[in-house]
Amino acid sequence: MSGLRWEMTAAGWIKADVLTGGYRTLIGRTAPFNWVLRKTENAKTAEFVLQGDTAQVWVTGKTSILDGYWHHLAGTFDGQRAVLYVDGLEDASVQTQELIRYSASSKIAIGGRRDASHSLKGMADDVRLYSYALSPSAIATLVQQGANAIPRVTIVPGIPTELIKQFNNTVTLNANVYDPNPEDTITGTWTVTNPQMAPFVSFGNPHAVQTTATFSQAGVYTLRLAVHDGQAGLEGDIYDEIIITVNEPVCSDLLVYNQVVGRYQNPLMSSDIGGPEGRPDCYVNIYDLWVLAAQWLECNDPENEACSL
Ligand SMILES: [Ca+2]
Ligand SMILES: [Ca+2]
Structure with missing residues (x-):
């Protein structure tokens, strides 16, 4: 030796x-x-x-x-x-x-x-x-x-884990899978481990390793990919998980910048034209009245031809 x-x-x-x-x-x-x-x-x-x-x-x-x-x-x-x-x-x-x-x-x-x-x-x-x-x-x-060796699964890094409902509410899921037995074919199954959130996720194909998930409610979702190599005895034990948080949109997510008029607009609330920071704030209140009043004054000034209304 x-x-x-x-x-x-x-x-x-x-x-x-x-x-x-x-x-x-x-x-x-x-x-x-x-x-x-x-x-x-x-x-x-x-x-x-x-x-x-x-x-x-x-x-x-x-x-x-x-x-x-x-x-x-x-x-x-x-x-x-x-x-x-x-x-x-x-x-x-x-x-x-x-x-x-x-x-x-x-x-x-x-x-x-x-x-x-x-x-x-x-x-x-x-x-x-x-x-x-x-x-x-x-x-x-x-x-x-040797005897059958179990597969291995790792969800790929870089999948977005913070989404905004209505805006970017779909992710592409993918994983690296490996089985030491080259003749084995790996199948995967995506599920949601927190059952109260399961109704609000739809997978493009829950039985494909690479697929999409679309979320219809804000909340925290734990997605699990369990893999199977076609041999007896794995029973869903081999898996990896990813936690994705879907947030309610905030007002700044809703605003769209209008190049023609040179300011942000709120496409969901036409009366929301102003706010404390000078752009729409998703409330209709005194700030919007001030903007209206200023525009009205501007457009009723006979010497001002640059009326923006
Ligand atoms: Ca195997
Ligand atoms: Ca407003």
Whole structure:
């Protein structure tokens, strides 16, 4: 195993118990510590930790593996870069000059550390060790050789989350979906998770990942896209959500600038011609009378030919 000082791959399937916290070790070489591939202690993500010759290298993932489903983990080190893969996709990586420490008395253990701490509390399958760094495509092949892997869904960033009723009340929804099994076809279903708001949303096609949503009432909407890969057992658990707030229009949203007369007009209230700030304010009151009076005076001044009425 001396080759581990230079390159390695640790890989395997993990199905971690969702109810308990703490580390869940898939496989590691410990006591003294050399490296480990595990679930993090305080988050739902995975990590690949290496003991270098001067410092530890922590490759901390971002994808949750604590959802009750099987996930494939792989940690590779090619002498320059340590990479953590989750379900065949790179989840995190660290560039390093460290060499993995190889302690002669350390032992490899699956499902916990050599001293039986950090134990898995879950299940492991097809755990493998290589004395070289597998390529991304080789890791994807390992995943495809296993049982069904669940899909992944992320609603794309940049979708507007603040709308104004009547003006911009439709958004285009889209998501990035991925399934480690290339033969699986992903279907998505959009729903509104707050049922009292559901009657006020219409989706262009609720069964398309990319579609539109149109809102007819002001309020806060939580839209969920659940994905399914056509295999048994997902039951709507795999989803992402976006919160969209639809605001009532304020007066400034209603006004239209009229280039011909050179001022803002209120197309919904023809009598609203003025306000405290010199433009329509969506009220008909004394300000509008003042504007009318000023215009009347202007247009009844025989010396003024620039009447704007
Ligand atoms: Ca799948
Ligand atoms: Ca007014």
